[in-house]
Amino acid sequence: MKPITITRQQAEDQQHINAAYRHARRVLRELSRVRHMDSDLARVQRGMYTVEDILKQYVATLDGTEIKEG
Numbered sequence: 575m576k577p578i579t580i581t582r583q584q585a586e587d588q589q590h591i592n593a594a595y596r597h598a599r600r601v602l603r604e605l606s607r608v609r610h611m612d613s614d615l616a617r618v619q620r621g622m623y624t625v626e627d628i629l630k631q632y633v634a635t636l637d638g639t640e641i642k643e644g
Contacts, residue, residue: 579640588634595629
C-alpha cells in the first residue's frame with residue numbers, strides 16, 4: 575500500500591483535531607462524575623456528546639504518513 579502524502583499544514587491540522595477530541599473526551603469524563611446535574615449542565619453534556627461524535631469522525635493517526643515539505 576502506497577503511503578499517504580500530506581502537507582505540513584494538514585499534519586498540524588490533524589494533530590489539533592486529535593487533541594480537540596481528547597479534550598472533549600476529558601470534559602465528558604469529568605461531567606459524568608457530577609452527581610446532581612441541573613438542566614443546564616445536562617444540556618452542556620448532551621452538546622459535548624455531539625461535539626465528541628463529530629470529532630471522532632475526523633480523528634486519524636499520522637503513523638506511516640509522509641509529510642510533504644514546502
